[in-house]
Amino acid sequence: MSQPRMVNSRYLMAETASKTAWEDEDESMVARDRSGLYLNFSNQEARARPQFIPALGLHSFWWKGQYFKLNRKKESVFDDGASSGGFGAFKDKEDLTISCLGRSPEPIKQLLAHTKEQYYSAHQARTIVKRPLPGYMRRARNNWQIVANRPVREMKTVVLEHQQKLQVLADMNEYLHPETPRWYANRGIPLRRGYLFHGPPGTGKTSLSFALAGVFGLDIHVISLLEPTLTEEDLSSLFSTLPRRCVVLLEDIDTAGLRRPVDELRAAERASKKEKENTSKEESGKTTSSDIKELAKVLKKETEDKKGISLSGLLNAIDGVASHEGRVLIMTTNVPESLDEALIRPGRVDLQVEFTYATKEQAKELFIRMYEGDQGRPQRLDDAKPVPNGTAVTSSEKVPGSANGSVLSPETSSALRSGELDIAIDELPEIAHRFSEKIPDGEFSPAEIQGYLLKRKKHPRRAFEEADKWVAALIRQKMNRTKVSQVQ
Structure with missing residues (x-):
């Protein structure tokens, strides 16, 4: 137009x-x-x-x-x-x-x-996210639908140790190089690359996936193995219709229950033997054999009745004879120990990246990133300008923590000032450092810290001053294993 x-x-x-x-x-x-x-x-x-x-x-x-x-x-x-x-x-x-x-x-x-x-x-600075079409709409050449078109996420917004970022970027850049296919072909190696991002929830596994897609200008194809209508034939068809270069994201792979039936049977037998040791010899001699047979029948029936993707079906789609080449596969999990060894062996998972709870340095990085985007706004509260409805902010309308006290609530004050910070921009590094000293190492996830700061996204000084109370409340909440937040 x-x-x-x-x-x-x-x-x-x-x-x-x-x-x-x-x-x-x-x-x-x-x-x-x-x-x-x-x-x-x-x-x-x-x-x-x-x-x-x-x-x-x-x-x-x-x-x-x-x-x-x-x-x-x-x-x-x-x-x-x-x-x-x-x-x-x-x-x-x-x-x-x-x-x-x-x-x-x-x-x-x-x-x-x-x-x-x-x-x-016009679409260069966007990341397109695709998911499989519903089962009744899938076609041989059109199995995917666009579900999101979002701005590219910058790598600096991902909270991860710097050396780990460089390692993943260098490995992925080498794999996507135009000369790589010839190198792989000369050595008879399938052109595939797999990554496993593992760590506690909220530590940035999915965020890094989106950032990598943005850096290399790739679309993200998200597949949920828990979708009831997804069969192994559908999975193979979805992989076969992937573009030449893309990111395939399998989130929370541990929740899909991908285990071999023989492993399930052995686990049941071990549980039965342990139960035998805890009972009398006479009772165990009469019931153990029949119990194992009955358990084997139940497991066999569950395996036959089970719908969805099996471990062998996923492995065939990932690196089978007819599997797609050229894509980047990223799997995320909270519990890497629960994954089958066949799924994460070299050739299927080539690089593992561990995500941990935030350190003090990462907490400082999160704090600065939350507030540095407002550098174009007035430096101090005294420089505030009238808002669009004509109500000017006077010196008496300060937020808590400012030199002149406060009259309005933080929420009302924030609405009136239309986003102005309650500190000068040049104070931000010092406030960020003092804030990070209040955050214990390896206790909170980056998502938890970011959620706390988001509730005070216009008030860095208030976020610093209320940090002690929030940290103590969150530690107490974790110890009591309750889901109700006392301080937000």
């Missing part, structure tokens, strides 16, 4: 397109409540500006001195659903026909190359 003649065409179609959560919105299109302090998003779609696109039919435009014609045609085609195992339905199919004056198709080829380049330049 960069062509003026197309935009100013007399034949246009108007549509209201909803913005994603990550797209910028025009503040003038967002209403406020009666007090003028809080945003109100009722009837937002009605206030959104319509987008105009060329209507169906014939249009013309100039590009690089060449005259082109564009013909848009749309028709309804009935899909009987035979290829996807679903129900038949009518679907809209659109054809675009581009023509130009002359006897050579070269101008059209150049135009198509230009439009493709423009499309990718």
